[in-house]
Amino acid sequence: MAAPGSLGLLHAPSFGAAKCQPMASWASARRAPRALFAVRASAADAANKDAVLRAFRENRALKIISGLQNFDxxxxxxxxxxxxxxxATHVDIACDKDLVKVAMDLTNLPICVSSVDPSAFHSAVExxxxxxEIGNYDSFYEMGIEFSSEQILKLARETRKMLPDITLSVTVPHTLSLPDQMRLAELLEEEGADIIQTEGGKCSSPTKPGVLGLIEKATPxxxxxxxxxxxxxxxxxCSSGLSSVTAPMAVTAGAAGVGVGSAINKLNDVVAMIAEVRSIAQAMGLSPRIVSENLRTVRH
Incomplete structure (x- = not known):
């Protein structure tokens, strides 16, 4: 027995401690399913991300863009x-949860949403x-608005903080010099971006018709x-100003895929749109049936 005034009692097991032990075990057991759920959710997120990035890793991604401000x-x-x-392997639409639901009723392709407001992404992802995608800035250029490297980095950080597991693509503004574009891309990679998107069609004014003009348009x-x-x-x-003529050139230049917007969304007839997408897909060596089947599980 411990001497009076000693600390021995602090080392002896007390009734209260013994009585609380089963409760602690019960609480741990209660927490286990939540931890297991988190692991499963993380595994599902990883599987989704792998499926979304697969076409990029195989240098055959084709993303069709409806437009950042197109909510029709x-x-x-x-x-x-x-x-x-x-x-196509991906589709890119304005960041709106209702548009996402519309798209999901029409395709099993991975759906990308574009915005320059990170807070808007959460509901669309849900x-x-x-x-x-932080990008597709063309509509802002038309209003005289440009984005600095610091602004783009800030948007990327905010987005990655809010959505740590989502596939994140960021467009590097063509308004920056080429060395500055390269440096920004390096910094975005450090911040956790999964894909870098290029642009430049808006700053190009072709002087030649036909094929020469298409190549001029895509040069930047x-x-x-x-x-x-x-x-x-x-x-x-590689995105902006591309066509069936220049899409294969983009892959040869080093791109893992291409993004095409106005060449499709400016057309008024869905049949003509399908024909144009198919023309680009075939120029890149893609098979519509195989692509659709390979990505069918991404939605689930």
Whole structure:
């Protein structure tokens, strides 16, 4: 027995401690399913991300873009249908949960949502979007708004903090010099971006008709794809001003895929849209049926 005034009693097992032990065990047991759920959720997120990035890793991604400011359901539905039927691997729509639901009713392709407001992404991801894009700035350029490297980095950090597991693509503004674009891409990779998207079609004014004009139109984004793909280890998506003529050039230049917007969404007929997507997909060597079947599980 411990001497009076000693600390021996602190080392002896007390009734209270013994009585609480089963409760602690019970609490641990109660917490276990939640931990298991978290592991399963994490595994599901990883599987989804792997499926979304697969086409990029195989250098055959084709993303069809409806437009950052295009909230017209009918127009978006036509673009999504064209992407699905034409053989694209991804579809990119405005960041809106209702549009995501519309798209999910039409395709099993991974749905990307675009915005420059990170807080808008969460509801779209909850609705089923598998990828988010900070980019597609063309509508802002038309209003005289440009984005600095610091602004883009801030948006990327905020997005990654809110959505740590989502596939994140970030467009590097063509308004930056090529060396600055490369440096920004490197910093974005460090911040956790999964894909870097290039642009440049808006700053190009072709002087020649036909094929020469199409190549002129794509020159800025092709140059960016070539340079950035050699500066980062993550996939680069070449976008803006591309066509069936220049899409294969983008892959040759180092891009893991291409993004096509106005060449599709400017058309008024869904059949014409499908034909144009199919033309680009075939130029890249994609098979509509195989692509659709390979990505069918991404939605689930």
């Amino acid at each position: 359901r009918s127009s978006v539905a036509s673009v999504v249908t064209a992407a699905d039927k034409g053989g 609705a089923g979007a598998k990828m988010v 984004t092709l140059a960016a794809a070539y340079s950035i793909s050699r500066a980062v280890s993550i996939p680069v998506m």
